[in-house]
Amino acid sequence: MPRLFPTLFIVVLALGACGERDEPPRALTVDREAAASSKAAAADNAAYIQPPKLEIPFHKETLDNGLTVIVHEDHKAPVVAVNIWYKVGSKDEQPGKTGFAHLFEHLMFNGSENFPGEYFEPFQRSGATDMNGTTDNDRTNYFETVPVGALDMALWMESDRMGHFSGAISQEKLDEQRGVVKNEKRQGENAPYGKAMDTIAESTFPPFHPYSWTPIGSMEDLDQASLEDVKQWFAEYYQPANAILVIAGDITVDQAMAKARQYFGAIPSTSVPPRLKNWELPVQPNKREILFDQVPQARIYKVWNVPAIGSKEEDALGLLASLLANRRNSLLYRRLVLDEQVATNVSSFYYGRQLAGQLIVVVDVKPGQPLEKVEELLNKELLAFAQKGVNVEELRRIKQSEFAELVKGLEKNGGFGGKSDILARSEFYYGDPGALVNGLQKYAEVSVGEVQEIANRWLKADSYTLIIKPKSEYSSTSQDVDRSKLPAVDKTVELELPQQQPFALDNGLKVVLAERHDTPAVFMSLQFRSGAAVDGEKPGLASIAARMLSEGAGDYDNLQFSAREEELGANIAAGSGLDYNSISLTALKNQLEPSLDLLADVITKPLFAEENLDRVKSNRLDAIAQEKAQPQGLAMRTLPPLLFGDQHPYGSPLTGSGTVEGVEAIGRDDLVAFHETWVRPDNATLIVVGDVTRKELEPLLNNAFSGWNAPRESLPEVNIPAVERPQKARVYLLDRPGAQQSYIMAGLVIPPWRPEGAEAFDAMADIVAGKFTSRVNMNLREDKNWSYGARAVSLDTVGQRPYILFAPVQTDKTAPAMRELLKEYRDFLGDQPVRKEELADYREDEVLKQSARFQTKGQLLSSIAWQVEKGLPPEYLAEYPQRVAALTQPQVEAAAREFLAPDQFTWVVVGDLDKIRKEVEALDIGPVIVIGEQ
Template sequence: MDMCFSRLILSLCTSLLLFALAGCDRHQGSASSEDNVHKALTVDKQAAASSKAAASGNAAFVKAPDIELPFHREVLSNGLTVIVHEDHKAPVVAINIWYKVGSKDEPPGKTGFAHLFEHLMFNGSENFPGEYFEPFQRSGATDMNGTTNNDRTNYFETVPVGALDMALWMESDRMGHFKGAISQEKLDEQRGVVKNEKRQGENAPYGTAFEEIARATFPSDHPYSWTTIGSMQDLDNASLEDVKQWFTDYYQPANAILVIAGDITVAEAMEKARQYFGNIPSTAVPPKLENWELPTQVEKRKVITDQVPQTRIYKVWNVPAIGSEEENALDLMTSLLANRKNSWLYRRLVRDEQVATSVSAFYYGRQLAGQLIIMVDVKPGQSVENVETLLDQELDEFVRNGINAKELRRIKQSEFASLVKGLEKIGDFGGKTDILARSEFYYGDPGALINGLDDYAKVSEADVQNVAQEWLTSEQFTLIISPKEDYSTSGKEVDRSALPAIDKTVDLALPEQQVFTLENGLKVVLAERHDTPAVFMSLQFRSGAAADGETPGLASMAARMLSEGAGEYDSLSFSARQEELGASIGASSGLDYNTLSFSALKSQLKPSLELFRDVISSPLFPEADLKRVKSNWLDAIRQEEAQPQGLAMRKLPPLLYGENHPYGAPLTGSGTPEAIESITREDLVKFHRTWLRPDNAQLVVVGDVTRAEIEKLLNETLGNWTAPADALPTLDIPMVERPPKPRVYLLDRPGAQQSYIMAGLVMPPWSAEGAEAFDAMASAIAGKFTSRINMNLREDKHWSYGARAVSMDAEAQRPYIVVAPVQTDKTAAAMKELVKEYQDYLGKRPIKDSELNDYKDDEILKQSARFQTKGQLLSSIAWQVEKGLPAEYIADYPDRVAALTKEQVEQAAKQYLAPDQFTWLVVGDLKKIQKPIEALNLGPVEVLPTN
């Protein structure tokens, strides 16, 4: 499930929330449904727009990027809208189907129905009963999901070209042949899964906030007055007849948009669309809710308590819907207010007054209405009344004179740069299929969002000032959550007796890796890719948690502080400079490496590299900013400890490795409160001088640049960065022994609706020898949706929303962690099932031929999409360089997987897995779970102290 928050560029990011794009003119360039025109949306009108903006004195104008997103739009005779886009850079095709139905179409008393039905759609169809993911997870499919929001439901996947017929057969089968596959058993199963999803959401801190907001800001008869996930009572009331009628009413071609994009021609795509979807009939589609009078502003407040680590303030205003004239200005206003270091509320509340740890704001745009929402996390120990007073004062000041043309230009430039980089992906959230479908759904034109960039670029100071004055009024809903004490058809019938065969040919065209060394000794690996005018880089240097010593979190803190100013730029001007250039520079920390990431437009490459150089060679680590970051960091640790997952990730590593082991620090990378409090500027300077040096680093470059160009630029910008005279320290990671028998640790979370189960096992270090067998072994038991433990706990017993296991990458012994959030009354039973699954896997039910063959097919075919974007290619090459592997290692991977045998995978299971040596950690309500867990007799049970 997703919730549709309207932001132009944020829709290009993959996160749990799907953001709707904004910034377009819905009346501009609408395509006829019958003209079959191959329409190219080349946005080349900026010169005229620039002249017009200059003439009108718009100081906030910026030039929109020149973006081509050609498409073909056609409506089949049964009413299905088909949109096709060609992109031949990778041998993959993305499919995205939007059904024009969401939670706003639910009648009162049946809330949550649209989302429940989305879950049912993954339970097989009339001609393919069983798990819908199954054929996709042996065909190399990626980016596969389904989402529901207030306005619509969509399903999407990216598949290798050879699997396209299979994917279209499956999508069309559940569009046209699903009703007969719906059973009471499947309804009950998915009802249980959705209820656990609801429990999981509500079990998280602030998990009920949007339900409170929906109820308080919309009249009870308004379709937005309930959340997409609905109520437990309504979910229980959903009947089999309701489900079948929902399918009949809404899941028909005339109520759907099909987008096909990728390595396929328009003619081929349309032929396949007619072949698979053309004979599916449409009946009368229920009348659509297209508008609803904007609800009047409410002036009320509500204060509630919950198991949260700090108070959060929500301010909510009802504003115009998607497609309104104010949409662009509302969106830009939220970026001026929050979400950036230079934003008004962040500067005042987080940096200057230091009374809050975070501030965010967004325009929540939907078809019938929009909302402006501001959220402030109050710093523990601060007066909530004082923070709210400061917030209101700052909003009042912003309304009067807070709009600055220079800031507005920076925001636009930054978001345009993100758009250019994000458009490399054809599928998934924010990919090309998503943009085309969203444009068609919300504006009736697949090109609306791209065409609308001109309007976004032309938003003026006055436009934003006007919407601020009109909507940021004292009439608002304030929610405070504080901690508790404690049609006709055409086309021939498709053969649905068998799934179309998958062409298993994988033809990868990977760019050559060019290796060279800069004058300062830094090793560089370059892969040229010239599809978009952008350059991506990754600078890795050995350090990470392994270099923390007695200060857990030091490497992470150093990474965080690198963005707090460098060279001649302090923290705010550094952030502003990135926005001006459309560049992005970030840092992250892992167990063994820290990484500096970089991306820039080709046109701004040199000045962006100069900024990158400053971060590498001359970070400021300012004392005042360190004090603020440390304070907020400590608050973030409290947030982690308030969430079952975060708490478990903090507490499990020392149980696996020991308190003083380099890997014994919290897996979140945030360290311990004592260590973070002790970090000084001198510690950061020493860490930087010790580890960030050219003889301890490697740079990977992928993008629109030649070796001659980039080598010259890198020597010019990084040439003065040299290694110190001191010898590079070594990092020795001690080995640890597995426990001789299982151990069980419990953490109390009174009143929790779910228990969070983790089981950890220390694995040997990664090795190229046997790596493929290990991955195949791990995937079948717990590594993907159709793995054994997920099918057991989610699909068979519906005790959990999802159960998985991950093996984290490390230079030394790796942590292998099983994760299963389950409903409280099934905690002990779920642990018993997990043990049984692992024991059976090692004994009477080893990996089956079908499981191995499915894994091999899926993994080999998945390579088609693995290098679709520059970022994906960069990540793969950086990992290869980190492991010291030759360039051909990536290209030869499919051959190594294809050669796997069942015996090799069985041997890997026996070599690595040992459920009788698991270290268990369970976070939950001990009054309800402790005695049943003790009765399992897995091993000694110890209750850990809680803060």
């Protein structure tokens, strides 16, 4: 029974394969006869709720060479998603040769026989989005979303690496990507709890079981991978008959099938290795292990081996995981985090795979709480739940909530969880692209008794327990396609944005509506000036205020509020940035009115209960400790006060969590004052995107917000003082003994955003360090193999902006990496300014990327919110492609001279100082200060 993706516990029944050659497209809808036949049974099931009526029309066909092709038409945006799943993952490796599937995924981005360059290059000048590759135990996939005019290019590239790749694999490329993967492994293991999944895999599955190692593999096996090994891997597994191709978007079935035959049809398939489908469920482990790591708090993992994907228990196992944790109302979160307050977070998930599944519960123990006490309470609650813990109303709410998330998620064609991903996943695991939606009826029918029986069967004392404690305080020959050159990309982009309809409510609140009727959902965001910039002497106040809005409002306490959200299939969230806070709502169309009433309670009548504030503050302090234990978090906390000063509105940590002193000082009166001062209709704008008209929406909003009015007091001004850059670079070091990597971060204060020259700045920033193919990333990742990735970002603030460069690198390359980073920036400002081809690639990519920029309601909402925040007219978004297309080299060079100053960087480096300090000091780029050293 397929699951959508690991974080969404929608599970459904697989029905037979569908759509043979020449069969017309079939809609993925709930089978009406099946629904009718189960009506009587559902009537007797108190946990039954009516599933949503969803459609994902598709056509499925198998080419003569065995390639499975699935096509879905969606004409709302001029983009097409391409998603290829290869039926090979780390389970197909052999002991001693682990990590091959993931290593090969990396190699596949290093060009093919007919395109020997970086695979990303033609995509990053063609407007591609949602582009990546992933490997797990069961499969490897590659995906991208491109403008319609770039589809031939995308299919040429994907087919070239499927049919013309073996000759492109060289020892040099193997060594390069081996280095990248090893740095990825170091980066993962360097993070707190980074070794947990490797340990769990090895300890819960018997030796030689395909799941007894993780996809990243071992350092030893990666070192031993030979050129012959990887070529054999390609020959055995990367064949049409071992792959699923999904084409979804603004294209007809006939057009898509013609292109699939044109580009893939002549690639031959040889003998495909038999696919592992069955494996006896491993014996339930009864084992306990303890690891020590540089973590700020202990963590408990409990693991049970359970049936695999496709088992009859899958639906109930997914629901069981949601009942246990992940929600405010779930058993373990309620008992351990809210009631007893012995944990800061609890999560659980059903980790379903082809050969076996696992039910995993994770508890972050609150610092200062005895681990034994927390574990005893956890075991007690699990035992009680297994005996009689399933509640019918909770089960109904979970189903409604999951259905709502599914409806909202079906807007996107590509990327993680998009429709192309759903179709491929369903075909891969069940041989039926329609398995997901066709199984919703079965999912809706899962009863309390079924889930209780599953809980009783699997939540046994026999299980695996892992405790992590703090170390201290803290090639074919097809001639059907011209392989001599890449197909040209059609640069024509026809983009139709819904008209923005501004209006004001009776209370003066400004509203901007953009109608989009593709799915029955409505997205809203209320944004109001405030943010960390108004925290004053209590850094963290704005973000704590945002967090507390979901802790109860109106007549609902925190648990009742969460239950009401689930009943409605709605989600209300609050966010906090440097200059703005926001309150968002996603709701189903048929539940819009009661969802708006709940939103109005949050806006006008938050409870700010003392007992909840104490818990939220305590958990925030624990989160700050977590940040300090992570190299990236530590750097993000350290850099802002060095750039702006610790008294500046932007001097608080970039993580948004505040400071220990600030959080500790926050009281309920502060939250009330913050709310009264800033959450007012004359300081806010409501952006609405979705399946609703102004005629429907305006009276609903006026009714919901009828009691919300601006106070008599004037709105306070927010003062953001300007700061001066240091005249010379400064280097700050933070010691992390034993770290396998150093985390390098460099910051620079740059002028505020303004419309004039904004496109030139973005082009400059992207080319030097902002994207995968940037000069900085190509140097450290692809050329040197010192880092898994190096990038730079600029925060979009009202005042002066922080420009931040970050690069995690292997320890022995810390100083050399800093030297290379400086070299790239100095070259860019000196004798190697932006090249003509770099700018041309950027222009084309950025213009074509607009095809996918407004594909979902969430994307459209975010863009309009940004436009409104900047005080720009609606046409600013529509005219953006023309402004980018007109960019010139002198404009980009001028932007570099205005904004970049590498010799004024403020550096923060987190690493093992015994190994890196002398070399960093020898760089002589500025004074070196060790933070914390007396």
